[in-house]
Amino acid sequence: xxxxxxxxxxxxxxxxxxxxxxxxxxxxxxxxxxxxxxxxxxxxxxxxxxxxxxxxxxxxxxxxxxxxxxxxxxxxxxxxxxxxxxxxxxxxxxxxxxxxxxxxxxxxxxxxxxxxxxxxxxxxxxxxxxxxxxxxxxxxxxxxxxxxxxxxxxxxxxxxxxxxxxxxxxxxxxxxxxxxxxxxxxxxxxxxxxxxxxxxxxxxxxxxxxxxxxxxxxxxxxxxxxxxxxxxxxxxxxxxxxxxxxxxxxxxxxxxxxxxxxxxxxxxxxx
Ligand SMILES: Nc1ncnc2c1ncn2[C@@H]1O[C@H](COP(=O)(O)OP(=O)(O)OP(=O)(O)O)[C@@H](O)[C@H]1O
Ligand SMILES: [Mg+2]
Numbered sequence: 001x002x003x004x005x006x007x008x009x010x011x012x013x014x015x016x017x018x019x020x021x022x023x024x025x026x027x028x029x030x031x032x033x034x035x036x037x038x039x040x041x042x043x044x045x046x047x048x049x050x051x052x053x054x055x056x057x058x059x060x061x062x063x064x065x066x067x068x069x070x071x072x073x074x075x076x077x078x079x080x081x082x083x084x085x086x087x088x089x090x091x092x093x094x095x096x097x098x099x100x101x102x103x104x105x106x107x108x109x110x111x112x113x114x115x116x117x118x119x120x121x122x123x124x125x126x127x128x129x130x131x132x133x134x135x136x137x138x139x140x141x142x143x144x145x146x147x148x149x150x151x152x153x154x155x156x157x158x159x160x161x162x163x164x165x166x167x168x169x170x171x172x173x174x175x176x177x178x179x180x181x182x183x184x185x186x187x188x189x190x191x192x193x194x195x196x197x198x199x200x201x202x203x204x205x206x207x208x209x210x211x212x213x214x215x216x217x218x219x220x221x222x223x224x225x226x227x228x229x230x231x232x233x234x235x236x237x238x239x240x241x242x243x244x245x246x247x248x249x250x251x252x253x254x255x256x257x258x259x260x261x262x263x264x265x266x267x268x269x270x271x
Contacts, residue, residue, distance in 0.1 A: 019044050019079055019183050019215045020065070026073030027064060027239075034060050035071065036239045042183075042217060047209045049226040049247075050219045052236030053259070058219045059101055061236070062185045065217075066098045067091045078183065097181025099172045101188050101219075107161025111152055111171055114160050115143035118178040146174040150204050166197030173204045177212070184208060186218040190225060198222070202229060227251070235259060 018041050025038035035057050042048050050058050063069040065076055067088040075084045078094055086094070105114050119139040147153045150170040155163060160171060169189055176184060190201055202225060208214040220226040227233070227247040235243040235250060237259040243250060250256055 018042060018077075020217065021077040022061075022065070022074070023077065024074035025061070025064060025071050025076070027060060027069060028072045034239055035064065038074065038239075038241055040234055040241060040244065042215055043231075045209065045213055045215055046232065047205070047216045047218065047230045049230035049233040050217060050236060051221070051223065051226065051233060056236040057239040058236050059187055060239075062098060062187050062217075062219065065185060066096060092179065092181070095180075095182040096185070097176045097179050097183070098185035099176055099187055099189060101191065103168050103172065105160040105168060105171060105175070107159065109160055110156065111158050111160055111163065112140075112143055112147065112156040114171060115146050115174045115178045116140055118175045119143050119146070122179045142178055143174075146177040149177060149207065150174045151200060164194075166193045166201075169193050169197070169201060170204065173201070173208075177208070182212075182214055184214050184216045186216060186220075188219050188221060190220060190222050198225060205229065 020040075020042040022038050022040040025035055026033070027035040038057075038061060040048075050061070052058055060069065064071050067083075067086060067090075071084065075082050077083065078091070078096060081094075083091055083094065106117070109117070116139050119142040123138055123142070144153065144156075147156060150173050152167060152170055152174060155167065160168065163171065169191075173189070186205070189205065190198055193201060205216065205218070206229070209216055218226070218230065227250075230247060232244060233247050233250040234241050235253075235256050242259055243253050243256050245253065
């Protein structure tokens with residue numbers, strides 16, 4: 001059964017309170033504890049980083065927030081509404097968007113078609129390519145606007161599978177922008193991106209927050225880039241969040257240094 005969820009605030013809607021709250025979240029799979037007592041409160045319009053060693057549970061947490069996995073304990077709260085049992089499309093309609101650690105683009109479709117499809121679905125149309133677009137229809141116009149933002153207009157006719165890794169990451173951002181999501185989860189948006197492309201992606205992410213008013217949660221292993229970008233950092237270790245604070249305080253936190261840099265015991269053990 002799907003829980004009714006609030007309709008999406010428009011991108012420019014000013015938000016108050018906590019658009020995203022995670023309360024006592026747990027996930028057990030086949031006797032293994034993957035997530036345990038995860039607590040997180042993301043302030044409206046903020047950009048929060050999620051760090052932690054490989055296998056800490058970062059992607060799994062995103063999978064639970066976006067509805068791909070159902071937790072075995074706790075709640076996911078979006079704009080003060082419990083969406084723990086809501087479907088993935090219902091969450092998307094409520095304004096939640098995400099990118100994946102591994103690309104989720106349609107490789108055989110053009111760059112423009114990838115963005116236009118997302119815009120078409122978000123505008124209430126079908127996800128079918130059999131809908132022949134006109135250059136001036138709303139979805140196509142929105143797609144061009146988003147391609148322009150990420151600097152990929154000149155590549156609109158290239159097949160998504162043929163473009164560089166860095167350009168794929170930009171295209172994923174354009175697809176996300178086309179959905180007009182207001183709460184955005186980014187799973188390693190800069191993984192494998194050439195250093196020359198990092199500044200552009202950072203600019204796109206900043207714009208989502210500052211110009212679109214999005215609330216963002218972002219997993220990233222590029223710690224220096226992340227620390228200069230986010231207001232707060234959540235540190236995951238063994239399926240739980242062991243610290244949630246400003247970048248400065250996180251860097252000084254001995255528990256974090258121990259968990260992330262492997263310099264000793266964290267006092268937190270995987271179940
Ligand atoms: N569906 C599943 N079934 C069983 N175990 C799973 C499942 N999904 C994730 N896991 C396990 O949960 C743990 C957390 O994985 P997850 O992918 O969330 O880590 P991560 O923090 O994103 O790591 P990375 O930094 O490498 O991306 C791992 O031990 C993984 O093997
Ligand atoms: Mg991951």
